[in-house]
Amino acid sequence: MNNAHLYRGSLATIILKLLNEHDTMYGYEIVQRVDELTHGELRLTEGALYPSLHKMTAQGLLEVKVIKIGNRIRKYYQLTESGTKETVKKLAELEQYIKTMRALVNPRFR
Amino acid sequence: MNNAHLYRGSLATIILKLLNEHDTMYGYEIVQRVDELTHGELRLTEGALYPSLHKMTAQGLLEVKVIKIGNRIRKYYQLTESGTKETVKKLAELEQYIKTMRALVNPRFR
């Protein structure tokens, strides 16, 4: 993973979209899912994930439900209404970014 | 420009590719060119551009030629051999990034 730098700024988009698809997910699950979906291309680190989840929760984009599995806890995250809107917005922004980068980088797209 | 966060990490790729196309360019010209090509979508700030140019020069990716236009100077940047290789690499990384993001974000691409 030498192109990690490009993923800077994409983390929230990824998390929101996954939650949008899966209804509820917990942190560890998100890490695993990203690893699967990208075939190891993108290694989502906990040091990035958890602060991001906390931030989006504080912003009202996510809701948390704490569940006990035996003696171990899981924190299930779910999109709020506002979070769903933000997801749509972020996906549109990603599309725009890709278009713009193509225009910059690929003369065919000009 | 509300999706600025996505461009984090893309700056070097953009600069290298533009230099790859135009042979030589100076800083101010790069700002203008990006503005034109993206129809104002991406506003490249000098505070980001100049340090990045200096860094890549220090890394041996770019060469500078200082030219006087009247009493005003221009610093023309040009890819070195190593810079050309790096450009190819960075463009491949961008393509990979886009593929990966599509896989994450667009179930159609799985």
Place this chain on the structure above:
DNA sequence: TATTATGCATAATATTTTTATGTATTATTT
């Protein structure tokens, strides 16, 4: 029983970028 996997979390550091300035020359508008 030792190791790996699960599951949370934070703190120090590094990197990159934005925002805010700063200096100076040349061109254009009032």
Place this chain on the structure above:
DNA sequence: AAATAATACATAAAAATATTATGCATAATA
């Protein structure tokens, strides 16, 4: 002629984000 805008470089403070390195604890597996 004077004021403003455009050209052209640059850096410094602050903000944002992510990596790396830990830490704690439980459950499963070798």
